[in-house]
Amino acid sequence: MAKILVIDDERAIRSTLKEILEFEGYEVVTAENGKSGIEKAAEGIDLIYSDVKMPETDGIELLTAIKNDDKLQAIPVVMISGHGNIETAVEAIKLGAFDFIEKPIDLNRLLVTTKNALDNHTLSQKLGEKNEEIKKLKNLVQKREMIGKSEAIERVRDIIAKVAPTEARVLITGQNGTGKEVVAHLIHDNSPRSTQPMVEVNCAAIPSELIESELFGHVKGSFTGAVKDRAGKFEQANGGTLFLDEIGDMSLAAQTKVLRALQENEITRVGSDKPVKVNVRVLAATNKDLQTEIAEGRFREDLFHRLNVIPITVPPLDERKEDIPMLVDYFAQQICKEQGWKTKSFAADAVKALQNRTWKGNIRELRNVVERLIILSGDTITAADVQTFA
Numbered sequence: 259m260a261k262i263l264v265i266d267d268e269r270a271i272r273s274t275l276k277e278i279l280e281f282e283g284y285e286v287v288t289a290e291n292g293k294s295g296i297e298k299a300a301e302g303i304d305l306i307y308s309d310v311k312m313p314e315t316d317g318i319e320l321l322t323a324i325k326n327d328d329k330l331q332a333i334p335v336v337m338i339s340g341h342g343n344i345e346t347a348v349e350a351i352k353l354g355a356f357d358f359i360e361k362p363i364d365l366n367r368l369l370v371t372t373k374n375a376l377d378n379h380t381l382s383q384k385l386g387e388k389n390e391e392i393k394k395l396k397n398l399v400q401k402r403e404m405i406g407k408s409e410a411i412e413r414v415r416d417i418i419a420k421v422a423p424t425e426a427r428v429l430i431t432g433q434n435g436t437g438k439e440v441v442a443h444l445i446h447d448n449s450p451r452s453t454q455p456m457v458e459v460n461c462a463a464i465p466s467e468l469i470e471s472e473l474f475g476h477v478k479g480s481f482t483g484a485v486k487d488r489a490g491k492f493e494q495a496n497g498g499t500l501f502l503d504e505i506g507d508m509s510l511a512a513q514t515k516v517l518r519a520l521q522e523n524e525i526t527r528v529g530s531d532k533p534v535k536v537n538v539r540v541l542a543a544t545n546k547d548l549q550t551e552i553a554e555g556r557f558r559e560d561l562f563h564r565l566n567v568i569p570i571t572v573p574p575l576d577e578r579k580e581d582i583p584m585l586v587d588y589f590a591q592q593i594c595k596e597q598g599w600k601t602k603s604f605a606a607d608a609v610k611a612l613q614n615r616t617w618k619g620n621i622r623e624l625r626n627v628v629e630r631l632i633i634l635s636g637d638t639i640t641a642a643d644v645q646t647f648a
Contacts, residue, residue: 406581432572435622454498480529506546
């Protein structure tokens with residue numbers, strides 16, 4: 259049975275709408291003002307009818323609050339008014355109202371609008387569930403792979419296999435382009451949290467003045483531009499995994515708050531004094547020597563020890579060159595598939611030439627070179643092609 263909320267400061271209007279809608283088989287709850295309506299909207303409501311003109315919080319303010327709330331914004335809202343005009347109706351629709359009805363309310367219009375709004379809400383919910391299913395299937399299909407059989411990479415695989423089923427925090431270190439993100443995804447994908455979200459934060463890409471809001475969220479009005487409440491990455495990852503990439507670039511102020519979140523399993527949004535409980539597994543990665551950063555006062559030692567429960571160092575490509583043939587073959591197949599081309603092959607002398615190079619950019623650089631060779635060379639890539647284009 260659909261549950262409908264009627265919000266109007268006139269008792270007679272509330273009672274009339276309640277009686278009509280209940281006669282049609284709907285469950286109806288009422289509220290006499292916008293403030294009370296917002297509170298009742300969180301009680302599993304499927305449709306809201308709201309008057310426009312009300313004391314304190316009016317209908318437009320209520321509509322704005324509903325549409326700015328991540329948990330409530332999917333509820334269809336129909337505005338009703340005895341002072342209707344085109345401008346008000348247009349404003350309501352722009353703000354996300356499903357429809358606008360003038361008083362006195364026509365019975366047929368009311369029932370048709372109710373059916374359409376509820377049908378639309380049901381369809382939206384089903385599409386949302388289907389999209390989530392598709393997202394989960396894509397995640398299963400797109401699981402990362404660690405390519406190679408070298409002793410160095412087998413050691414990393416062994417640690418991943420042991421640590422993934424646990425709740426232990428992991429600190430992944432290594433040069434840029436070695437595959438630290440792949441290691442983090444493999445840990446998550448093989449953990450009990452694999453069906454829950456893995457949320458990634460590139461700490462180096464977020465300005466220091468915004469990192470706290472990004473991680474912990476904020477409340478409306480807490481700073482210029484904070485037009486609505488927003489959940490941070492910790493809350494988004496609740497039940498799953500939070501991957502803090504390039505954590506060595508995080509500001510000391512943000513490090514202090516992360517440390518507190520790890521100690522107490524709770525965060526506080528910027529501008530709020532209400533703690534929020536979170537249940538996340540934290541994985542972190544960096545290309546920096548954190549011991550040096552600690553010695554120079556740029557990284558908290560206590561946070562380092564909180565994160566460094568299980569250390570994993572991803573080896574540079576120059577220390578696992580025996581994996582290059584497998585990597586080249588893997589990237590060639592992947593790139594050609596993406597482009598819709600027949601897979602190109604690499605001659606033995608081309609692979610040997612690639613093994614003889616120094617790879618400062620590691621696997622990321624190797625993939626770029628393979629893509630360049632595939633685009634610029636013939637069906638079979640030779641050592642001459644490597645010398646010319648790589």
